Amino acid sequence: MRILIIGAGSMGCLVGAKLSLAHYEVLAIGSPRIYKAISKKGLIFHDLGGLMHPVENFKMVESISTLNTHDLPEICIITCKAYSLPTVLKKYASILSLYTEVFLLQNGLGNEDLIGAQFPNLTLYRIISSFGAVLKDGHHIFQTGEGSSYLCHTTPSSSSSSPTSSPNHENLSLLHPLLNAFGICQMALSISASPITKVWEKAIINCAINPMGALLNQPNGFLLNNLHFWTMGGKLVEEILHVAKQMGISLKTHSHYMDQIRHVLKATQANKNSMLQDIENHRPTEIDFLNGYITQMAKKNAISVPYNEMLVALIKMKDPTD
Numbered sequence: 001m002r003i004l005i006i007g008a009g010s011m012g013c014l015v016g017a018k019l020s021l022a023h024y025e026v027l028a029i030g031s032p033r034i035y036k037a038i039s040k041k042g043l044i045f046h047d048l049g050g051l052m053h054p055v056e057n058f059k060m061v062e063s064i065s066t067l068n069t070h071d072l073p074e075i076c077i078i079t080c081k082a083y084s085l086p087t088v089l090k091k092y093a094s095i096l097s098l099y100t101e102v103f104l105l106q107n108g109l110g111n112e113d114l115i116g117a118q119f120p121n122l123t124l125y126r127i128i129s130s131f132g133a134v135l136k137d138g139h140h141i142f143q144t145g146e147g148s149s150y151l152c153h154t155t156p157s158s159s160s161s162s163p164t165s166s167p168n169h170e171n172l173s174l175l176h177p178l179l180n181a182f183g184i185c186q187m188a189l190s191i192s193a194s195p196i197t198k199v200w201e202k203a204i205i206n207c208a209i210n211p212m213g214a215l216l217n218q219p220n221g222f223l224l225n226n227l228h229f230w231t232m233g234g235k236l237v238e239e240i241l242h243v244a245k246q247m248g249i250s251l252k253t254h255s256h257y258m259d260q261i262r263h264v265l266k267a268t269q270a271n272k273n274s275m276l277q278d279i280e281n282h283r284p285t286e287i288d289f290l291n292g293y294i295t296q297m298a299k300k301n302a303i304s305v306p307y308n309e310m311l312v313a314l315i316k317m318k319d320p321t322d
């Protein structure tokens with residue numbers, strides 16, 4: 001089985017490296033900077049134990065015109081940041097239209113709506129992962145964390161008849177090899193029985209931690225021990241749960257998510273969250289797909305979410321690309 005990865009940065013290279021090391025053939029496309037580094041020096045995978053593994057079978061192509069549309073890999077995974085999704089969908093439309101199913105490894109809310117608007121017939125599976133990865137010098141991929149990963153069959157909110165749609169069993173022929181492949185390379189995916197809930201649960205954690213860490217310019221451990229963070233985080237989660245309820249999304253209790261946030265902060269104390277890293281690296285942030293999405297949905301449902309609104313504005317003030 002061959003796998004195409006579109007938008008191969010940190011997570012794309014992590015997944016690609018692990019699949020390649022398990023002898024799957026991976027074709028990846030991403031930024032010219034990463035293409036140059038990997039083509040010249042090869043991809044090097046650094047595992048959690050600090051061991052280095054040169055990766056073969058991971059081929060990066062320079063541009064879309066180099067892809068043979070008559071012989072595309074069976075599986076397509078998009079791994080760009082949520083803010084790059086509109087550009088990626090446009091740029092790779094001719095390729096994506098040849099697939100009936102696409103896997104999206106990405107955080108955020110509302111991503112499905114963008115895909116659904118352009119590819120209404122595409123079956124979409126979101127991969128929600130708590131693995132961590134950082135790509136350095138364009139060709140050294142470091143695994144920075146390990147956790148659970150879920151495969152979530154999702155649909156655009158406008159066309160979703162049920163907030164917890166189950167996987168389309170007609171497509172299990174493609175799902176089985178993918179699940180097998182991720183299992184073999186120790187990134188086992190569990191099929192989520194409540195896919196939309198799973199996507200929202202990851203987003204709740206990101207909505208509370210990412211903007212606050214980014215604004216304060218502090219690693220996760222700082223938030224864990226800051227009383228003001230817990231007051232503010234509590235208000236944010238309260239607002240998100242209110243919006244979700246109004247949208248018919250089934251979620252657990254406020255205290256459950258506060259415990260989850262504490263658990264994530266404890267496990268990642270030394271880490272700088274991805275929004276903080278984006279700001280430090282002069283890149284856009286995923287705020288519009290996190291708290292920004294909450295404010296949009298709140299407006300639609302005539303709900304007031306002042307804490308989320310304030311955070312969106314503050315992050316946009318700090319975003320050097322805005």
Ligand SMILES: NC(=O)c1ccc[n+]([C@@H]2O[C@H](COP(=O)([O-])OP(=O)(O)OC[C@H]3O[C@@H](n4cnc5c(N)ncnc54)[C@H](OP(=O)(O)O)[C@@H]3O)[C@@H](O)[C@H]2O)c1
Binds near residue numbers: 011081082131
């Ligand atoms: N990294 C983690 O530890 C982690 C963990 C869990 C979930 N996630 C989520 O996974 C998603 C991906 O994160 P990431 O950290 O892997 O992001 P990333 O390192 O920024 O990788 C995304 C890559 O996509 C490339 N890209 C953007 N537009 C493109 C286009 N039009 N054509 C080709 N390539 C394009 C980017 O190129 P440029 O460099 O030129 O922009 C970048 O290299 C995000 O939603 C993130 O929140 C990340």
